[in-house]
Amino acid sequence: MIRLEKRPQPSRGWSYAAPVLAVLLTMLLGGALFAALGQNPVVVIRTIFLDPLFSEFAWFYRPQLLIKGAPLVLIAVGLSFGFRAGIWNIGAEGQYIIGALVGAAVGLALYPLESRWVFVAMVVAGAFGGWAWAMIPGLLRVKFGTNEILVSLMLVYVAESLLAAMALGPLKNPEGMGFPGSRNLSQYPGAANLDLIAGTGLHWGVVAALIAVICAYVALARHIFGFQVRLAGQAPRAARFAGVRPARLVLVCMGLSGALAGLAGLFEVAGPAGQVTIDFNVGYGFTAIIVAFLGRLHPIGILAAGGLMALTYIGGGIAQSNLGLPAAAISLLQGMLLFCLLAVDMLTHYRVRLTMRKVA
Amino acid sequence: MDLSAINPILLLASLMVAATPILLAAIGELVVERAGVLNLGVEGMMITGAVSGFIVAVATGNPWIGFLGAAAGGAALSLVFGVLTQYLLSNQVATGLALTLFGLGLSALMGQGYLGIRAPAFPDVHVPLLADIPVIGPIVFQHDPMVYGGLLIVAGVYGFLHHSRAGLILRAVGENHDAAHALGYHVRRTRMLAIAFGGACAGLGGAYLSLVRVPQWTEGMTAGAGWIALAIVVFAGWKPWRLVLGAYLFGGVTVLQLNLQAAGAAVPVEYLSMSPYLATILVLVIMASGRSPGSLGRTFHAAR
Structure with missing residues (x-):
């Protein structure tokens, strides 16, 4: 008979071991899945997890790791604060889109002004756009008690429609021969978010992600805000006695995650993506949720998890072109990873006891 | 814009069809939430149901068997959620999200060879006599069987929750799982059954999209x-009959915006297609008053 016994304190050892175990478990289950699809599981797993780093063409893939990882880390760091405090912003994808739209609109409005301040204005506008979009569910929750999960998610679909409207309407390139999509921002020197060191993939978004990780680490470990977030998550009643104002916490957590998601969108649209197109978003906002949990809602963990998730994107791309693996298999693998983590996480909070069934 | 192009009878008639997938998914989730479990994976179970129902229907040529397959597919996926949240005691919000992400990937993978195929026809039934009534006949009595099936399920759930012993136990488990456990009810077993029912209903709702409404994968x-189904459960205040109202309200908005698109409204299509989501937010703001089941979303761990 198996019995679970709640640990008085979450196990430190298991909280580090669980993500590693989850990744290994995912490789096993994923391998079984790929085998069922008629692939050689060992080859596929190697292609996804190792080839981007160590293969012959790794010099080409390594910069991609930064490009794909930066938005994931940036968004996930923002989400982690809210998730710790029980504030569920699921609509980061929408905030990412709106941040990119607002930021790009500022850049396009100033075209062809030649000044580096254009980019600065875009960064501010991008963060503002994401913040404002996240404020909608935040304010609705504070004022009307509306569920922020559902509202923030509904706003993703609204943002996607808005993106399509903008790419086909106001932000369309006037010299684009009627093709949908905006001017290419990465070819507009004032606004471009290019590699700081050519060929490394190190753009301003990567810098911003690293700064966010450091700030989040300090805030969580040393600042009153981090303390309040942790308190609100672990003991909501105690938090109220300690003077944590729930409404303010909701607004700050939502705003912070929205602003960071907006920044991620702006850096993407001004750099790797280059232009506002109907389908420029690729679901970073949703994958970042997995990254946040896989990283144990801790900044350093998120950094590692973001790297790993970026790896699966790139490796998945390689597997798609070299082995003919369907694109959906990768998103399935990412979902599987989150499942495995949630399952293994039980060991952090509970002790498994094998007991003899007592005869009455 | 030519508003006269919109036929009010056809509009009202298609309202019931547009509302059915949401109604099916929402009634399942209502039972799950009344049992005290918050399953945010409805979207994932719905789309898995959509694809598995489509595959089965195409393979057998029979949409009825397709619906069965969809219910089985949705329920199977929901059991993953059930095992994780009930036996491995994982966070319900996170697990539900994972279920949605996983379901979207799984369905895309399963449906690969089925793009561009048409589903086998699922003919409408003409309810004898009633269907011939002018105006009301075409609006209410000339639909496919699943429209009425959805309403029957709602009636069944209402009867089950409020007029049966098992329904009372389910509600007790949802209101206070510790008390229910102390009384000797099987909290986990009840919840697993509720979760499977929710998954099956979400699967049916998804299959209604892929087999009847679109009908393609x-x-x-x-x-x-x-997600809209989840919102409608909140709108309904966890009461089955108000769920019907919510689903039809939503169906109305969807159908109206589609008709406005077809009538060539001056507003670009992209803005019109936002309206169902904006309407859902509005509804959530106005109707945030209902009382949710007492143990909703809380993890149950029996110390003894």
Whole structure:
């Protein structure tokens, strides 16, 4: 008979071991899945997890790791604060889109002004756009008690429609021969978010992600805000006695995650993506949720998890072109990873006891 | 814009069809939430149901068997959620999200060879006599069987929850799982059954999209319908009959914006297609008053 016994304190050892175990478990289950699809599981797993780093063409893939990882880390760091405090912003994808739209609109409005301040204005506008979009569910929750999960998610679909409207309407390139999509921002020197060191993939978004990780680490470990977030998550009643104002916490957590998601969108649209197109978003906002949990809602963990998730994107791309693996298999693998983590996480909070069934 | 192009009878008639997938998914989720479990994976179960129902229907040529397959597919996926949250005691919000992400990937993978195929026909029934009544006949009595099936399920759930012993136990488990456990009810077993029922209903709702409403398989075809179903459960205040009202209200908005698109409204299509989601937010703001089941979303761990 198996019995679970709640640990008085979450196990430190298991909280580090669980993500590693989850990744290994995912490789096993994923391998079984790929085998069922008629692939050689060992080859596929190697292609996804190792080839981007160590293969012959790794010099080409390594910069991609930064490009794909930066938005994931940036968004996930923002989400982690809210998730710790029980504030569920699921609509980061929408905030990412709106941040990119607002930021790009500022850049396009100033075209062809030649000044580096254009980019600065875009960064501010991008963060503002994401913040404002996240404020909608935040304010609705504070004022009307509306569920922020559902509202923030509904706003993703609204943002996607808005993106399509903008790419086909106001932000369309006037010299684009009627093709949908905006001017290419990465070819507009004032606004471009290019590699700081050519060929490394190190753009301003990567810098911003690293700064966010450091700030989040300090805030969580040393600042009153981090303390309040942790308190609100672990003991909501105690938090109220300690003077944590729930409404303010909701607004700050939502705003912070929205602003960071907006920044991620702006850096993407001004750099790797280059232009506002109907389908420029690729679901970073949703994958970042997995990254946040896989990283144990801790900044350093998120950094590692973001790297790993970026790896699966790139490796998945390689597997798609070299082995003919369907694109959906990768998103399935990412979902599987989150499942495995949630399952293994039980060991952090509970002790498994094998007991003899007592005869009455 | 030519408003006269919109036929009010056809509009009202298609309202019931547009509302059915949401209604099916929402009634399942209502039972799950009344049992005290918050399953945010409705979208994932719906789309898995959509694809598995489509595959089965195409393979057998029989949409009825397709619906059965969809219910089985949705229920199977929901059991993953059930095992994780009930036996491995994982966080319900996170697990539900994982279920949605996983379901979207799984369905895309399963549906690969089925793009561009048409589903076998699912003919409408003409309810004898009633269907011939002018105006009301075409609006209410000339639909496919699943429209009425959805309403029957709602009636069944209402009867089960409020007029049966098992329903009372389910509600007790949802209101206070510790007390229910102390009384000797099987909290986990009740919840697992509720979760499986919710999954089956979400699967049916998804299959209604892929077999009747569209009727084709495309990736991501549910487009947030599962989330809207979750919102409608809140709107309904966890009461089965108000769920019907919510689903039809939503169906009305959807159908109206589609008709406005077809009538060539001056507003671009992209803005019109936002309206169902904006309407859902509005509804959530206005109707945030209902009382949720007492143990909703809380993890149950029996110390003894």
